[in-house]
């Protein structure tokens with residue numbers, strides 16, 4: 404008995420199997436989704452997916468349990484045009500910006516869950532936020548949560564209005580952290596370390612700090628203080644990083660605001 408029993412019987416359709424769709428599919432297959440139950444619709448599917456026993460660009464099952472939409476928001480209208488009428492299928496979208504109302508135009512009677520995952524889902528360490536429309540029952544939300552829990556943690560939102568900010572924080576957030584690794588490595592090089600050594604130190608520092616932030620009982624602020632000896636090296640570094648005008652807080656605020664605003668624009672159909 405697996406969490407995926409109903410899906411394995413009725414099928415799951417994944418429209419768009421790129422970076423995010425592929426990351427989720429990897430996690431689902433690792434946790435009991437049967438390849439033969441998955442119909443992948445993607446005109447230019449990456450070669451790594453060709454010999455996995457998936458139904459690739461095949462006719463859709465008549466009444467799949469779930470339809471997952473993972474194409475770019477700009478391609479969504481075209482992708483929706485290719486999906487036939489659904490009978491009793493849960494529609495799950497992971498697209499940034501695209502609102503539930505947009506999907507309701509295509510599927511007026513369907514339960515629809517809008518989800519914002521992130522790419523650490525590929526290794527089961529994603530975080531997804533989700534919210535359903537008024538056609539979603541508790542069972543539909545549980546099904547969507549089961550899918551997303553297979554690739555990481557899940558939070559449920561109170562309002563769809565929160566989704567663009569979620570996208571600007573955790574949907575896009577892995578990119579900010581990867582850039583921080585790049586920036587830390589470059590900064591280490593500037594202090595005389597070799598490129599390889601600096602990258603290894605930066606990568607493991609971010610990975611270790613992230614793991615500690617999850618495992619420890621203390622807040623990140625306390626963990627930060629634990630590193631910071633009075634008059635020591637960290638205090639010297641943080642005096643630059645935590646500067647109220649030119650440090651990370653105002654920069655991160657602008658970063659997340661820009662990403663959030665872009666989500667809102669995508670929701671209005673601005674390419």
Ligand SMILES: NC(=O)C1=CN([C@@H]2O[C@H](COP(=O)(O)OP(=O)(O)OC[C@H]3O[C@@H](n4cnc5c(N)ncnc54)[C@H](OP(=O)(O)O)[C@@H]3O)[C@@H](O)[C@H]2O)C=CC1
Pocket residue numbers: 418419420421422423424425444445446447448473474475476478481482485497498499500519520521522574575
């Ligand atoms: N990447 C991320 O970190 C995250 C992405 N998302 C959301 O996930 C969605 C997908 O993003 P991402 O995976 O990065 O994008 P990708 O471009 O990597 O993947 C989208 C895939 O869909 C394919 N495609 C395009 N048109 C169609 C169509 N009509 N029918 C079926 N497949 C189609 C694309 O093919 P081709 O390349 O040939 O166009 C591509 O393989 C977006 O809506 C994004 O907002 C959400 C959270 C995080």
Ligand SMILES: O=C(O)[C@@H]1CCC=N1
Pocket residue numbers: 499570574575
């Ligand atoms: O950049 C994007 O638009 C997508 C949504 C969140 C992460 N990637």
